[in-house]
Amino acid sequence: MKLNKFDIGGEIISILTKGMYPDPRDAVREYIQNAVDAKAKEISVKVRQSSVIVEDDGSGMDYETLRKAVRIGISDKNPKKNVGFMGIGIYSSFHLCDTLTIYTRKKTKLPLRLEMNFKAMRGLLNEQKELRLKNKISSDKLIDLQTLLENHISLTNEHELTLDEFPVEEGTRVELVGLDPILDDELSDFNKLASYLRDVIPLHFEKKNFMWGDIIEKKINQICREHNAIFELVNVKLQVNTKTEVLYRPYYNSSFSENAPQEPIFKEIKKDKVFLGVAWGCLNPTRDKIEDRDLRGFIIKKQGFSIVKREKVVQSFGKSSTHFDRYIGEIIVVNNEILPNAARNDFEYSNLRTILYGALTEVGTFYNQASNKFQEENKAESQLEESIFEFKSMLAEFNPNEENPEKLIALIIKLKEIQNILTKKTKRLPKDKQADANSLKIQVKELEKTIQSKINVIAETKKNKTSHTKSQVNIASKLKEISSKGHSFKKYENLVALFDDLDFSIEDRFKNVLFIIDEKFIQALSKNKEEYYFLMNELKHEILNQELD
Amino acid sequence: MATSFNSPSKQFIRINWGKPLLAFLNQRLRKRLFYLGLPSPDAEDIETWMEHLERIYAFQCRQYPLPSDDTQPRDAILQLEAKLLTLERTRQINTFDVFDGYIEEVLLKGKDNSPNQKTYSQNEIVTVYNLDFCNQITEPIKFIDENGNEVEAFKMEAIKKLIEFQNNVASNSSKFILFLTIHASYRGETLLDFINDPPTNYLSNYFFELNKLTHAEKKIRILKAFVFESINEVYRNFGFCSEFLPVIVYFGDGNHKLLHFTVIGTRYHSKNVGKAATFQRIENFVSRKLIKIESDEFQNLDSNLVNTIYKSLVLI
Numbered sequence: 001m002k003l004n005k006f007d008i009g010g011e012i013i014s015i016l017t018k019g020m021y022p023d024p025r026d027a028v029r030e031y032i033q034n035a036v037d038a039k040a041k042e043i044s045v046k047v048r049q050s051s052v053i054v055e056d057d058g059s060g061m062d063y064e065t066l067r068k069a070v071r072i073g074i075s076d077k078n079p080k081k082n083v084g085f086m087g088i089g090i091y092s093s094f095h096l097c098d099t100l101t102i103y104t105r106k107k108t109k110l111p112l113r114l115e116m117n118f119k120a121m122r123g124l125l126n127e128q129k130e131l132r133l134k135n136k137i138s139s140d141k142l143i144d145l146q147t148l149l150e151n152h153i154s155l156t157n158e159h160e161l162t163l164d165e166f167p168v169e170e171g172t173r174v175e176l177v178g179l180d181p182i183l184d185d186e187l188s189d190f191n192k193l194a195s196y197l198r199d200v201i202p203l204h205f206e207k208k209n210f211m212w213g214d215i216i217e218k219k220i221n222q223i224c225r226e227h228n229a230i231f232e233l234v235n236v237k238l239q240v241n242t243k244t245e246v247l248y249r250p251y252y253n254s255s256f257s258e259n260a261p262q263e264p265i266f267k268e269i270k271k272d273k274v275f276l277g278v279a280w281g282c283l284n285p286t287r288d289k290i291e292d293r294d295l296r297g298f299i300i301k302k303q304g305f306s307i308v309k310r311e312k313v314v315q316s317f318g319k320s321s322t323h324f325d326r327y328i329g330e331i332i333v334v335n336n337e338i339l340p341n342a343a344r345n346d347f348e349y350s351n352l353r354t355i356l357y358g359a360l361t362e363v364g365t366f367y368n369q370a371s372n373k374f375q376e377e378n379k380a381e382s383q384l385e386e387s388i389f390e391f392k393s394m395l396a397e398f399n400p401n402e403e404n405p406e407k408l409i410a411l412i413i414k415l416k417e418i419q420n421i422l423t424k425k426t427k428r429l430p431k432d433k434q435a436d437a438n439s440l441k442i443q444v445k446e447l448e449k450t451i452q453s454k455i456n457v458i459a460e461t462k463k464n465k466t467s468h469t470k471s472q473v474n475i476a477s478k479l480k481e482i483s484s485k486g487h488s489f490k491k492y493e494n495l496v497a498l499f500d501d502l503d504f505s506i507e508d509r510f511k512n513v514l515f516i517i518d519e520k521f522i523q524a525l526s527k528n529k530e531e532y533y534f535l536m537n538e539l540k541h542e543i544l545n546q547e548l549d
Numbered sequence: 550m551a552t553s554f555n556s557p558s559k560q561f562i563r564i565n566w567g568k569p570l571l572a573f574l575n576q577r578l579r580k581r582l583f584y585l586g587l588p589s590p591d592a593e594d595i596e597t598w599m600e601h602l603e604r605i606y607a608f609q610c611r612q613y614p615l616p617s618d619d620t621q622p623r624d625a626i627l628q629l630e631a632k633l634l635t636l637e638r639t640r641q642i643n644t645f646d647v648f649d650g651y652i653e654e655v656l657l658k659g660k661d662n663s664p665n666q667k668t669y670s671q672n673e674i675v676t677v678y679n680l681d682f683c684n685q686i687t688e689p690i691k692f693i694d695e696n697g698n699e700v701e702a703f704k705m706e707a708i709k710k711l712i713e714f715q716n717n718v719a720s721n722s723s724k725f726i727l728f729l730t731i732h733a734s735y736r737g738e739t740l741l742d743f744i745n746d747p748p749t750n751y752l753s754n755y756f757f758e759l760n761k762l763t764h765a766e767k768k769i770r771i772l773k774a775f776v777f778e779s780i781n782e783v784y785r786n787f788g789f790c791s792e793f794l795p796v797i798v799y800f801g802d803g804n805h806k807l808l809h810f811t812v813i814g815t816r817y818h819s820k821n822v823g824k825a826a827t828f829q830r831i832e833n834f835v836s837r838k839l840i841k842i843e844s845d846e847f848q849n850l851d852s853n854l855v856n857t858i859y860k861s862l863v864l865i
Contacts, residue, residue: 037557049647049663050627051634103638167640175634178627186667242606242646517793 006140009146011125013072017094020342024096024186026198028052030089031174032201036234036304038172045197046239047187052097055173060106062157066114069102070153072145074112094109094118096179103166110159119178125149190240197236198250200344202304204233206248212264213251216280219266220332226276228545233304251328255295257286261328262374267366269331271359276338276352279363281329287378289325295326298367302333305344316357317364323371324364331363369397380425384437387418391444398447400454408455409530415448416489493538494518502543555593558799559730562809563597565847566797567728571677574726575601581643585711586679587652590628594679595636605633605645606675608652616691617650617662618758626663627749652680653702654692656710671714678711678727680704682735704731705739709783712814716787723816731776733769733798733806738851743775751832758858766855769798771810774835776810781831785824789814792829797840798850835859 021027028045031054035043038058046053061069069090091099098119105111124143131137166173179187186192197203205213217233224231233517235249261282269276281298290296297317300308310324313331317324338356339348347353394414402408419441426437492498495518496511506514522539526532575582580605588595588607595605609629610619626649633645648655649663680705689701707776708729715725747753752774759767771797784791794811801807817825836859841850851859 008593046644048634048645049630049649049667050623051635053629053637164639166638173638175638177631177634185665188663188667239644241667244644 005146006144008145010121010143010145011129012145013091013148014096014122014125016072017091020088021092021095023196023260025193026092027096027176028054028187028193029197029200030092031431032234034174035172036202039232040234042235042237044237044239045193045229047193047241050177050179050181051178052176052187053173057168057171060109060172061104061112062106062109063112063155066102066104067155068114068115068377069114070149070155073242082101093176095122096180097176099175101177102172103175103177104172105163105166107170110163111161112158112160113156113165121152138469145236149235154226162328163243169424179540181306188240190238190243190245194239194245194247195250197238197247199306200304201236202233202301203236203245203247203249206252209254210248210251210261211253212282213248213259216264217312219264220278220280223266223268223278224334227334229275229336231332231334234353250295251282253443255290255292255328256282257284257288257291260285264329265367265370267363269333269359269363269539271355274355276335276337276356276359277331277333279329279331279367281327281367281370284326287326287375290328290485295328297321297327298331298363299328300331300333302338302347303339305340307340307344308346313360316360317368322376323368326371326375327367331360352527363428376428377430380428381430382423382434383421383520384429384440387421388436388440390414391418391440395447398451400450402454403458405455405458406530407456408451410438411451412448412455413489413533415444415451417491418444419448420490488532488542489537491533492540495522495536498536498540502540554555555589556800556802559801560593561842562799563594564710566809566811567594567679568598568601570602570726570794570859571598572726574676574851578724582676583673584677584679585675586677587681588629588679590625590632592629592632592636592809594681595633597641598677599636599641602808603643605642606634606648606671606672608648608650608655610651611649611662612660617654619662623649651690651692651702653690653704653707656707656714657700657702658692658694669714671718672727674718674723675711675715676725677793678725678729680728681730682707682732685843705779705783706782710784712787712789714833716789717815724827725814727780727810727812728815729776729780729810729812731767731772731808733755733772733808735772735808739779740772740775742776744771748778749831752835755835755858758861761858765806769806769839770835770855772808773839774831776808777831777834780812781827782812784812785827788817788823790817790825790827790828793834795837795840797842797847799842 008443010384015439032043032045035056035058038060040056040058043054043056046055072088072091073410089098097119098117100116100118103111103112104116125148128137128142132139132142135347186196188234205217207213220231238245238247249262253261255261262285264280264282267279267281269279279298284290297310299310300304300313312322314321333347333356335352335356338350338352340346341348347356396413398411413435422437422441422444426441429437484501488503490498494515496506499506499514522535526535550637553823561654571582582601583604583606584595584598584602585606586594586608586610590609592607595607607629609626610617611623611625612618613625626647630647633647634640636642637645647825648661648667648669648700650658650661655669656659660668689703691699691701694700729744744756747756755774756771759770762770777793780793781791792813792815793811796811797809838856839850843849
């Protein structure tokens, strides 16, 4: 079967671009990506009343390249090296503006100009569409794609323009003029456009307001170089009306608690000697989640594109997002064989894609472990600090002549709590803090001994005089009994706290039931707070014994 | 079709008066200038001065002199934007912004009439203002504010707002120039009060002496004093000293008589610490001769009679 140019209608360009570039910002992205592919270092984007300008200092285009740029679905670009390779990006503003004009210059050559009159093209297509709906035109008379483009695209000859028309050393300037005001909303809001571009352009890290920005950039570069991979970034200066800013990746010190991100942790992503990319992540300095939900966790980037969103990446971090939410980081895929799909929201299906997703589980485990270690250390440090404070308070309050056994027993209970905490947490502390914990343990033990002797003396003395103090002695002996069993004694304020300590996961509605049981039965059985604590501890031992059985 | 008020005299002033001053300021500040003005869609003033300009803020209404309306075509704005895009591409200027609307309404509303209601903001000192309030507009512009009320905006209020913005910019640059063109039949908000109740005895006597002149001759001299008083006050209130250069009287497009003022502003002290001092007295300014354009040169306008009036006032 033989086809001719009349078999492809002009309408195809409208259909394709409407489907591929639904957001007006997609067009800006396309022209920026062309600049990235042209090895630009500086790119400026200016949005005015009715125009968008994208200008770069890249290598520019010669006549042949510019001529080829108008082709549809045919591209000389290499998918492994270039971001844009589908050969339609130049038409991405088809529905956005009246005219697209490209000025470009290659070093030592004169500038060239390519003009596309989208308004006239759309007008003609709409006119024909109307006629067709009214059956006033046969399909044979509809304009074909080639004629439509030929009639509305012009390209200057190599010597037609003077250098004054575009007096740059080299580079390209794309002018979108006559913006449709209805589509203009997304473009004329600086924050909306900036936020979009940060997500799709390989921007530099902020160095002034993100203390690790420089180090992260250098380290990723170094790792990529070691594996002969390319990690290129560009400067984009965005001007929307009166506001102008250089755009950076959206990470700042202030994105973290106390404005103090932890030192970045890097992880090379490799599988069987195949280098896939590199991940970096900074933990929050406190045990809290990152406050800004949009920045929490890791995002997967390829050539600047945020290909896989955080919601999906979290699946590689296990069932819960406990650790994921405490990081800000990126997984940067640099392997040339892994290509983004057309919608730029995932990778094209391939064996390497499967391998990459497999490797991400390892990445998740690696970062989970690092976060878990920090959480444990940090928690242990806090508890150590609390214990030191509590012990110092006790020392300050302790009266060596105290004769009230209840008070002395209360002190013993507190000391045992501190000892339990220290026993449990010391090994989780960083090494420099372990010595502090051990020293505290010795001091606590000494004080406990002193108080215990004091209790024994009081008990012996009162035994002969009256049986009135029996209950305290009983408590003291119970206390000894408990501690001698090796169980930890804790002051549980309620049943939920006890179950939490035992790591039972309890649904909220069941928690309410526990509160009722606590109030109606356990508290009712206890004469005072001390007895309540004993009952709770006995209950705990019963549960633990059951579990052991 | 967009309106242009270009005239040979206007162009003569741009080339022979404005341009040397801008060259001086450019050299003095050691940087190209930040222009704010009301160019026509062909941007003739910008084109004349572009070698000294770097950044442009341009205000353009849609259908002069009608009050702004969303339904009016945006052709004039798009034409101006296209012109400035060309200047930017050819590296004549560095960057620009166009505001949709009359300057007074945009500044008082804080946003323009474009579909996305662009807000006015300024991060650096504007170093050259070219406010060409010429031709038929002698009355305030009416516009609808955010609450749906009809509001009147006067030209002087626009200048006050501009200098207020200027004051709010933290900058070491302290010098700027204002070119102000007003119609000889200008009726500012407080002009009538100014005439009926002059702020000083000197001005009372001056206005009395001016009765010896024709009404038209008297009007331009009262306007000269009024503009000095109004602008000097605005500058002082925002911490700037003003220095007025001689006033040029010329005939613009449609043979309208226009007054062209040149005011050099200098930051007197850091912002928000009270009024600036005045170094130029109104007596000296009003008695300074007016300039006219004739045979492609600047000439003294004042007649012997006017000179006599000036001399008699010196004795008061």
